[in-house]
Amino acid sequence: MKKIKVLALCAIVAGFSTSCEKSDVASEAQPEAVTETVSKKHLDGLAEAGVNPAGAFYESIQHPGQEPVDYLTSGDISIALENIATQALAQDAENNAKQYRTNNLVSRNRTINVIGYTGGRFALTSRMRTGLQWAVNNYNALNNFSLNFNLTFATSTNGDMVVYNAGGTGQGGQAEFPNGGNPGKFIQILGGMANASNNVNEHVIGHEMGHALGFRHTDYAQRRCGGANEGQAGVGAINIPGTPTANRWGQNGLDSDSIMISCFDGTEDGEFSNFDIVALQFLY
Numbered sequence: 001m002k003k004i005k006v007l008a009l010c011a012i013v014a015g016f017s018t019s020c021e022k023s024d025v026a027s028e029a030q031p032e033a034v035t036e037t038v039s040k041k042h043l044d045g046l047a048e049a050g051v052n053p054a055g056a057f058y059e060s061i062q063h064p065g066q067e068p069v070d071y072l073t074s075g076d077i078s079i080a081l082e083n084i085a086t087q088a089l090a091q092d093a094e095n096n097a098k099q100y101r102t103n104n105l106v107s108r109n110r111t112i113n114v115i116g117y118t119g120g121r122f123a124l125t126s127r128m129r130t131g132l133q134w135a136v137n138n139y140n141a142l143n144n145f146s147l148n149f150n151l152t153f154a155t156s157t158n159g160d161m162v163v164y165n166a167g168g169t170g171q172g173g174q175a176e177f178p179n180g181g182n183p184g185k186f187i188q189i190l191g192g193m194a195n196a197s198n199n200v201n202e203h204v205i206g207h208e209m210g211h212a213l214g215f216r217h218t219d220y221a222q223r224r225c226g227g228a229n230e231g232q233a234g235v236g237a238i239n240i241p242g243t244p245t246a247n248r249w250g251q252n253g254l255d256s257d258s259i260m261i262s263c264f265d266g267t268e269d270g271e272f273s274n275f276d277i278v279a280l281q282f283l284y
Helices: 040-048 083-088 125-141 191-195 198-210 276-282
Strands: 004-006 057-062 071-075 076-079 109-115 147-156 161-169 173-175 186-191
Touching: 040 071, 071 083, 076 083, 109 125, 109 186, 125 161, 125 191, 125 198, 161 191, 161 198, 173 191, 173 198, 186 191, 186 198, 191 198
Parallel strands: 109 147, 109 161, 161 186
Antiparallel strands: 057 071, 071 076, 173 186
């Protein structure tokens, strides 16, 4: 049986990502024991953002060159506590969420400066760097796409996206949703990705970049790695025009090749599916 790794990746028509161990189905992250109970207000805030609140926990994350920030984390999505109120899903006139995305997309017609971090314990490994370069190339190769990505490998954090090695032995990643028209800034790649192929690194990093652009998981209604419904935040989830309407694993119509599927098994090629491209071009 193939080993499916949980990555809770942000599917291009759905929602987030995790890290995993060497087991048939592994959890995205291995956080330290959490003693503080998440408040109902914050759990409701996650649900309104289209993120499954089950298993959510508080954590303090110190990104490279930054002071520690308090986050609420579920799967591979982390939202700064001060930004919870701004992350609700967009609604149309009929009170339905739009396009399997968050309300906060990235401003169009702009260049996004991406930094692959190379400093100290946060430095990307060779395979992570290759995967990031290939993922950026995939986004830049899209036609009729209003975003352009400029990649630099440096120790600076003065960029729109900063991709760095979070260490540890797990595989997967973690990202933030957009805020204020800007992409989610910090993308953590778990240390175990150093042992994955260039293609799998390309897949994981491309998935996390998708979250940072505001996309949810393609298989939100029944995740491939666990079957749990991530929820529609009580406001629905409307299909992106031109993409399959089925959203349950094993059901005809689900785009099982989407880079935004919530799990990976180590055989991925890192490329967008045709429907991923449709979704990206529709929103950007």
